[in-house]
Amino acid sequence: MALFFNVTLQLLEGLLYTLLIFGVTLLVALPLGLLIAFGSKSKIKIISAITRAFVWVIRGTPLMLQIIFFLFLPTSFSNIMQSIGIPVDLALRGEVALLTMVCVAFSINYACYFSEIYRGGIQSVPQGQYEAAQVLGMTKSQTFSKVIFLQVVKRIVAPMSNEIITLVKDTALASVVIRLDLFTVAKGIVNTKAILWPIFYAGLFYLLINGLLTILLGKLEKKLGYFKV
Amino acid sequence: MAFFEVSNIKKSFGKTEVLKGIDFSLEKGSVLSIIGSSGSGKTTLLRCLNFLETPDVGTMSIDGKVIFDASKDKAMKEAEIRANRLHFGLVFQSFNLFPQYTAFDNITLAPLMRLTEQKLTKEEIKVKTEEIKAKAWELLEKVGLTDKADFYPCQLSGGQQQRVAIARALALSPDILCFDEPTSALDPELTGEVLRVIKSLKSSDSTMIVVTHEMEFAKNVSDEVIFMANGVIEEQGTPEELFENPKSPLTRAFLNKSLESF
């Protein structure tokens, strides 16, 4: 019983870090994804080309690779600067710095996935909606914020939900860098205590979060059910 | 000089010239119907008037003031276009109501947005907001939908949606209200209610341009009828002239064909 209690405590702590990575990523990637979507639709060719290429690279490589890349970026940058005689040292030290970089990698990765969903959502709003707003003398930003945005949200709740639930599970990838998240903690216990059940116990936690998310996102979908697009 | 003057409007999409020089004028308070076969450029013309398309050539003026001149306005500022397009209202074939707003909010949205752009005191904003709301009620009354104010578009029939769309367009008090086949997306039994509303606007002195396939309506309501064919105005006249005594063989053929379909 003491073991169970102890494992639970450790897993709860891991859950906290998992939720932290999840929360920060969501908070950053949701707006950033919209920005990237605008970028890739930009009329300025160079902006849309660069944005699209960037999204293509991020979506075409494993998240784990990107985490490692972002982790070593500051170190490599510092090394290069030092080799040409500029004394900068940005190498990451300590948990907070590592965790921050992990969040950066997750945010950028997910922003790119979200951007594609936004893009699809924006494109699926009929041209007539823009034109109706236009002939009523609304500006472009008024049109987007007051007319288009909510219709986009309604159209993308379902695909977004899938990505968000994937994100919960993807937080386990943070283990390449820091050993704090739920999955890594569970794996650690399995290794040191030579027992298997904590890993399945951790699985319950994941299910719990995703169950909650499913309910919340379902509520949002229902809330937007008052209108049809 | 007439209230609204359009001269030599030309518009091409790529290599296809859709409007080949359109001239007409319109007096204040009069109703102009535009008829013509599919692809003759009626929608394109309305879209040009509403600044949804930019004509390649031509000018437009309202009340003696030039609001568009293709030779100068190629790079008209966004703000200028916005100001000029408010001379016009447009009712679309497919209504295009904003689905997330009630009938009432569809009507008040644009006027309220304009309010936020003006530098006003809190007190003035309050007064003007009340005015906008009062006007919305008036307009709902006009289109016979006061009881549907809180309904969302998906809860309204096509005919009701189109009447809300008319009220929405009127909320900004345009000088000229344009309709692009306002009833052709409707079931036949719903066209009557929309046409009646448009007819009632005539008696309240609105200036209107109506693209329509409803020949009876064009005959009864308009002061002037334009028949378009292949991007030009083939014939123009009073309903009597055009319907009873068409001069162009193209007009005659078109009218015969539309009569046959009944």
Ligand SMILES: Nc1ncnc2c1ncn2[C@@H]1O[C@H](COP(=O)(O)OP(=O)(O)OP(=O)(O)O)[C@@H](O)[C@H]1O
């Ligand atoms: N954005 C566009 N790009 C290319 N061609 C266009 C565009 N808009 C219209 N056209 C062409 O212009 C011609 C006239 O179209 P328009 O919609 O003005 O006709 P219409 O008289 O309104 O026809 P209908 O009675 O079917 O509504 C058509 O041949 C159409 O294919």
Ligand SMILES: [Mg+2]
């Ligand atoms: Mg048309």
